[in-house]
Amino acid sequence: MSGQSRILEGYVSLPYRWAMGETTTRFFDEFKNKKIMGTRCGKCNRVLIPARSFCSHCFDNVDEWVEVGQEGVIKTWVAVNFSYEGQPKEPPYILGIIELDGADVGLPHFIGGVPMDDFDELAKKVRIGEKVRAVWKESREGNILDIDYFEPVD
Amino acid sequence: MEQEVAIVDAVQTRHGSALKENIREIMFSTVRQLLNRVGIEKSEIGTMVSSSSDYWQGISCSNSYYYDAAGANLKSGSKAAEDSALGFHYGAMRILSGHYKTVLVTSITKCSEAPPVDTLTHLATDPFFQRPVGLNETISTALQAKAYLHRFELNEEDLAGVPIKNLANAQNNPNAHRKGVLSLDDVLASPTMASPLREIDVPNTSDGACAILLATKEVAKDLTKRPVFVQGLGWNVSETFLGDRDLLNGSLPKAAKMAYKMANIEKPLDDIDVAEICDTTSFNEILWTEQLGFCAPGKGTDLLKDGITSMGGALPVNPSGGLFGANPYVARGLIRIAEIALQLKGEGEKRQVPDAKRGLAHSVHGLGGQLHSVVVLGV
Numbered sequence: 001m002s003g004q005s006r007i008l009e010g011y012v013s014l015p016y017r018w019a020m021g022e023t024t025t026r027f028f029d030e031f032k033n034k035k036i037m038g039t040r041c042g043k044c045n046r047v048l049i050p051a052r053s054f055c056s057h058c059f060d061n062v063d064e065w066v067e068v069g070q071e072g073v074i075k076t077w078v079a080v081n082f083s084y085e086g087q088p089k090e091p092p093y094i095l096g097i098i099e100l101d102g103a104d105v106g107l108p109h110f111i112g113g114v115p116m117d118d119f120d121e122l123a124k125k126v127r128i129g130e131k132v133r134a135v136w137k138e139s140r141e142g143n144i145l146d147i148d149y150f151e152p153v154d
Numbered sequence: 155m156e157q158e159v160a161i162v163d164a165v166q167t168r169h170g171s172a173l174k175e176n177i178r179e180i181m182f183s184t185v186r187q188l189l190n191r192v193g194i195e196k197s198e199i200g201t202m203v204s205s206s207s208d209y210w211q212g213i214s215c216s217n218s219y220y221y222d223a224a225g226a227n228l229k230s231g232s233k234a235a236e237d238s239a240l241g242f243h244y245g246a247m248r249i250l251s252g253h254y255k256t257v258l259v260t261s262i263t264k265c266s267e268a269p270p271v272d273t274l275t276h277l278a279t280d281p282f283f284q285r286p287v288g289l290n291e292t293i294s295t296a297l298q299a300k301a302y303l304h305r306f307e308l309n310e311e312d313l314a315g316v317p318i319k320n321l322a323n324a325q326n327n328p329n330a331h332r333k334g335v336l337s338l339d340d341v342l343a344s345p346t347m348a349s350p351l352r353e354i355d356v357p358n359t360s361d362g363a364c365a366i367l368l369a370t371k372e373v374a375k376d377l378t379k380r381p382v383f384v385q386g387l388g389w390n391v392s393e394t395f396l397g398d399r400d401l402l403n404g405s406l407p408k409a410a411k412m413a414y415k416m417a418n419i420e421k422p423l424d425d426i427d428v429a430e431i432c433d434t435t436s437f438n439e440i441l442w443t444e445q446l447g448f449c450a451p452g453k454g455t456d457l458l459k460d461g462i463t464s465m466g467g468a469l470p471v472n473p474s475g476g477l478f479g480a481n482p483y484v485a486r487g488l489i490r491i492a493e494i495a496l497q498l499k500g501e502g503e504k505r506q507v508p509d510a511k512r513g514l515a516h517s518v519h520g521l522g523g524q525l526h527s528v529v530v531l532g533v
Contacts, residue, residue, distance in 0.1 A: 005175070075301065082347045084272035086276045086288075095287060096297075107397050128304045
């Protein structure tokens with residue numbers, strides 16, 4: 001045998017259609033009016049965002065809608081400085097987990113409005129426990145990216 | 155202490171960056187080598203459980219591609235996707251069911267053939283909330299690492315000892331495909347990938363496979379002089395959404411508690427002689443050692459710096475080099491178990507921990523450590 005092993009190159013690209021369900025549909029429809037809505041579990045009293053139709057802790061239906069704040073605190077964050085296929089934006093950028101006022105769980109989203117060219121300056125503004133506020137896109141389509149990013153509140 | 159289920163023997167490939175054989179050939183040669191070592195034929199295998207991932211293989215129903223190559227032609231073979239340690243749990247349960255006297259557990263991944271882990275784990279997110287903002291394994295881990303360093307007032311340098319220790323250990327492992335001597339300066343010179351993680355903190359991927367033969371106690375004693383008994387099994391899964399979780403207190407303590415209870419372990423640091431842990435990043439080895447109860451929360455970096463987890467320490471962690479030595483993604487959990495079996499058989503050669511009588515193998519799957527598995531083995 002030759003000791004050689006050739007490579008066959010291929011590509012898999014397939015379409016999918018994911019039903020959002022009624023609760024996620026309403027959650028995103030409220031985004032068009034710049035409203036962030038959660039649902040409160042009647043048993044553990046947690047306000048869950050994104051709004052959802054059941055609580056996985058209490059394992060029961062959840063249907064009480066409550067509006068949560070446009071502001072919240074940074075629970076943790078990361079400055080992304082590498083690339084991968086499927087990435088939503090060009091690095092460098094910041095992703096954080098934000099706990100909005102009135103919510104009991106965090107929301108992963110972008111943190112922006114800060115200088116990306118100087119990490120030390122950036123790290124003075126983007127800190128765990130610091131307050132941030134939602135910045136909405138002008139044109140909103142009813143999806144998670146209708147919030148452009150969260151910016152530090154001075 | 156003898157138990158009902160035992161490992162007869164285990165075989166791994168010489169892991170590499172791009173093995174030239176195809177998946178079916180690697181699966182065949184790995185299982186063939188295992189049968190040769192044990193001295194049995196295919197007809198004597200009761201059944202087979204494999205573990206692989208469709209996305210990592212580019213072939214859906216990934217196991218249907220290699221069933222027969224793994225010795226399972228016209229047998230009741232099955233699959234545990236994503237984490238091969240779960241294939242091991244499944245195999246042990248098939249012995250305990252009383253229906254099988256021997257079960258072969260196999261796993262394979264050729265990362266060289268698939269898109270990068272950060273692309274594939276991006277596809278592990280839900281399409282509505284987490285995928286549009288680009289979560290994946292490295293980014294989720296960085297979010298977790300930042301929260302950890304902040305809570306315990308530590309910095310990135312405190313993580314640097316993990317790749318140094320594990321790549322040095324890998325020098326003693328003939329199956330490892332990455333090994334070497336690193337200095338603290340080498341680690342700190344590595345570019346930041348996802349602050350606080352540097353490129354060097356995230357093990358590169360590998361090609362590799364592993365096969366383990368399980369048997370009942372009686373059959374195992376016939377097949378090997380040194381059966382390794384399954385003393386404890388535990389696993390646990392936490393919430394889907396990263397924002398729902400306490401990133402520093404997830405499912406691992408519960409998985410460990412389940413395995414320790416079964417194995418009658420009260421003080422893990424005293425009762426366990428050697429551990430193989432999925433060091434998915436430098437930071438993760440530290441967090442997982444804490445959550446396995448080897449030390450108190452926030453003390454994992456001290457455990458490392460004090461040499462407790464080094465070769466010669468009270469509880470060496472990753473004598474094989476862990477994932478820094480070789481990281482064939484789905485197979486990594488089964489390889490951890492195979493390495494502990496090797497240690498307890500006394501066949502660890504240059505990486506042998508002296509007088510190892512009881513060992514722990516840990517595996518993890520999912521963003522931020524959603525699913526953890528703990529296996530306690532003993533002789």
